[in-house]
Amino acid sequence: MTTPQIVTRFAPSPTGFLHIGGARTALFNWLYAKKHGGKMLLRIEDTDRERSTKEAIEAILDGLKWLELGWDGDVIYQFSRAARHREVAERLLADGKAYRCYATAEELAAMRERARAEGRTRLYDGMWRDRDPAAAPSDVKPTIRLRAPQTGETVIEDQVQGRVVWQNENLDDLVLLRGDGTPTYMLAVVVDDHDMGVTHVIRGDDHLINAARQKQIYDAMGWALPSMSHIPLIHGPDGSKLSKRHGALGVDAYRAMGYLPAALRNYLVRLGWSHGDQEIFSTEEMIAAFDLSGVGRAAARFDFAKLENLNGHYIRNADDQSLVKMFEDVLDYVPGRGELKAKLNDTTRAQLLKAMPALKERAKTLIELIDGAYFIFADRPLELDAKAAALLTSENRKLIGLLHSALEKVETWSAASTEAALRIFAEENSLKLGAVAQPLRAALTGRTTSPGIFEVLDVLGCQESLGRLEDQATT
Ligand code: GLU
Numbered sequence: 070m071t072t073p074q075i076v077t078r079f080a081p082s083p084t085g086f087l088h089i090g091g092a093r094t095a096l097f098n099w100l101y102a103k104k105h106g107g108k109m110l111l112r113i114e115d116t117d118r119e120r121s122t123k124e125a126i127e128a129i130l131d132g133l134k135w136l137e138l139g140w141d142g143d144v145i146y147q148f149s150r151a152a153r154h155r156e157v158a159e160r161l162l163a164d165g166k167a168y169r170c171y172a173t174a175e176e177l178a179a180m181r182e183r184a185r186a187e188g189r190t191r192l193y194d195g196m197w198r199d200r201d202p203a204a205a206p207s208d209v210k211p212t213i214r215l216r217a218p219q220t221g222e223t224v225i226e227d228q229v230q231g232r233v234v235w236q237n238e239n240l241d242d243l244v245l246l247r248g249d250g251t252p253t254y255m256l257a258v259v260v261d262d263h264d265m266g267v268t269h270v271i272r273g274d275d276h277l278i279n280a281a282r283q284k285q286i287y288d289a290m291g292w293a294l295p296s297m298s299h300i301p302l303i304h305g306p307d308g309s310k311l312s313k314r315h316g317a318l319g320v321d322a323y324r325a326m327g328y329l330p331a332a333l334r335n336y337l338v339r340l341g342w343s344h345g346d347q348e349i350f351s352t353e354e355m356i357a358a359f360d361l362s363g364v365g366r367a368a369a370r371f372d373f374a375k376l377e378n379l380n381g382h383y384i385r386n387a388d389d390q391s392l393v394k395m396f397e398d399v400l401d402y403v404p405g406r407g408e409l410k411a412k413l414n415d416t417t418r419a420q421l422l423k424a425m426p427a428l429k430e431r432a433k434t435l436i437e438l439i440d441g442a443y444f445i446f447a448d449r450p451l452e453l454d455a456k457a458a459a460l461l462t463s464e465n466r467k468l469i470g471l472l473h474s475a476l477e478k479v480e481t482w483s484a485a486s487t488e489a490a491l492r493i494f495a496e497e498n499s500l501k502l503g504a505v506a507q508p509l510r511a512a513l514t515g516r517t518t519s520p521g522i523f524e525v526l527d528v529l530g531c532q533e534s535l536g537r538l539e540d541q542a543t544t
Contacts, residue, residue: 073268074106074107074108074266074268075101075102075105075106075107075108075268075269076102076107076108076109076110076265076266076267076268076269077098077099077101077102077107077108077109077110077267077268077269077270077271078098078109078110078111078112078262078265078267078270079091079094079095079098079099079109079110079111079112079133079138079140080111080112080113080114080147080258080261080272081095081113081114081129082113082114082115082117082120082121083113083114083115083121083122083125083126083129084117084120084121084122084125085125085319086125086128086129086132086319086320086321087128087129087131087132087133087319087320087321088317088318088319088320089303089311089316089317089318089319089320089323089337089371090273090302090303090311090317091129092132092133092136092138092320092333092337093300093303093337093338093340093341094271094272094273094300095109095133095136095138096136096138096334096337096338097271097298097300097338097342097359097364098269098271099138099139099140100338100355100356100359101269101271101359101361102141103356104356104357104359104360107268108141108142109138109140109141110140110141110142110145110265110267111133111140111144111145112144112145112146112147112261112265113126113129113144113145113146113147114147114254114257114258115146115147115148116147116148116151116251116252116254116257117254118148121148128319128320128321130144131321132319132320132321135320135324135330136320136330136333136334137330137331137334137352138334145261145265147257147261150257150260150261150264151251151252151257153260153264154246154252154256154257154260155246155250155252157245157256157260157290158213158245158246158252158256159213160290161213161215161245161289161290162213164289165216166215166216166289166290167213167214167215167216167245167289168197168198168213168214168216168242169197169202169205169211169212169213169214170193170196170197170198170211170212170213170214170242170244171197171202171205171206171209171211172193172196172197172209173206173209176196177193180192180193180194180196189239190239191238191239191240191241192241193214193241193242195219195242197211197214198214198216198242209248210248210249211248212244212245212246212247212248213244213245213246214242214243214244214245215242215243215245215285215286215289216242216289217237217240217241217242217243217285218237218285219237219238220237220238221237222234222235222236222237223235223237223240223281223284223285224284225277225280225281225284225294225297226297227277227280227297227298227299228296228297228298228361228362228364229274229298229299229300229301229361229364229366230274230277230299230366231366233277233280233281235281240281240282240285243255243282243285243286245286255279255282255283255286256286258279258283259283259286259287259290259292262295263287263290263292267295268295268296269295269296269298270295270296270297270298271298271300271361272298272299272300273299273300273302274299274300274301274302275302276299277299280297280299298361298364300341300364301341301364301365301366301367301368301369302368302369303316303340303341303368303369303370303371304368304369304370304371305370305371306370306371306372306373308368308370311371315371315373316371316373316376320333321402324399324402325399325402325403325404326434326436327380327399327403327434327435327436327437327438327439328376328380328434328435329380329383329384329387329395329435331352331383332376332379332380332382332383332384333376333380334352334355335349335350335355335379335383336375336376336379336380338350338355338359340369340371341364341365341368341369342359342363342364342365343363343365344358344359344363348379349379349382377433377434378433380433380434381432381433381434384429384432384433384434384435384438385429385430387429389422389425389426389429390422392425392429392438393418393421393422393425395435396421396435396438396439396442397410397413397418399435399436399439400413400439403436403439406439409439409446412446417445417446420445420528420529420530421442421445423524423527423528424442424445424520424524424525424528427520427521427524428441428442428520431520441519441520443514444513444514444515444516444519444525444529445528445529447514447515449533449536449537449540450537450540450541451512451513451514451515451537451540451541452515453511453515453516454515454516454517456511456516456517457510457511457514457515457516457517458511460507460508460511460517461508461511461512461541463543465508465511466508466541466542466543467542467543467544468505468508469508469509469512469538469541469542469543470538470542470543470544471494471498472491472494472505472508472509472538473535473538473539473542475490475491475493475494476490476491476526476531476534476535476538477535478490479531482526482527482530482531482534483527484521484523484524484526484527485523487523487526487527487534488523491505491506491509491522491523506522509522509538510522510525511541512537512538512540512541512542513525513526513529513534513537513538
């Protein structure tokens, strides 16, 4: 006996960028499919023609690619399947499982008013459910509504939420096809999930109520309901709805803030899912460990500091060459970095690579990495920041002149040889090494913090180092 293949899907609406919650939904679907040797399909739910944009579709595809969450097969565009959605509505109509509703906008508005006044959640009163279509007004384009059960319960056995029960008397006969013949979202999702062979629906719990209505369509068609998992939404650190300030941003914003895709994946997987107290997961570990039973019911809280720390971990553990590449790539996403990008060439790339072991220890994001590497790209004469300027007193500028003479004599320039020369210099002048290193750092980097001074000397090389000292020295 062969077990049927697991098929999950990510079904974003392209009305905005791929936001962080959507990225987590995609990740969960991806992990579940990978773990079970199945497929994750991608369906763009572009039926809202007014709000769907090409840019949003691009951003979603780019975001998924950047996060390395590949989908299987071609992207499915929901709008292109409208004829099939209509066909299913017509079929339900022909089977008596749906009916034409000729209620006018005014009648519907009055019904809603009445329902509200009486405190009922069921807004449509079923006025055309059993009415003879011969009585239909000729000037109303009818909608097609599902003949939903009016008694009993609709039950979803949710993998995350548990058993969720709705009383059918509270659910409307939902519209499947609008008066203009366009399918509703509810119908489109069901037909697409069925036709795509989706076995597992994993999505945000804001869709839980939709699951009940969608189940009624499945039942009417005699189709099996996929396994349902509604995952709690992501909230802000204080438990309120996630705001922009607290992380409700597009994945592109995280890219521009210098997060690594592997770090973001690791952060996202732990947002709402746990596996003992393990925090760090390689992709393979994540796939092996992921299960829906590990998804909690409480809303996850977004924590920027935790994401940053995790990112720092990934940066420290990344190999130097790939960090140089990421450094270069991220420049395209950070505004105002064109000038830096223009300075990248074989020489500066080699310098960057050499400096990377020291730089990556200090950076939690690629932006901090860029900032730490500024000294490689700085033009002479260096602009000194306030602290460096204060440090370069006239006395220290004289010291820089003496250091220049001492370093000039170094024959084979390296971290070790410059260190030896500086130690001898400090000793001969009865100075502590720190008293020499600080002004030297200010002159070489324009700042008072940088990687180790011998590494800086090594990375900059003899000519550039001596040139920078000359710029700041006085006699
Ligand atoms: N298009 C819906 C959304 O972006 C998702 C629908 C679904 O997953 O069923 O929220």
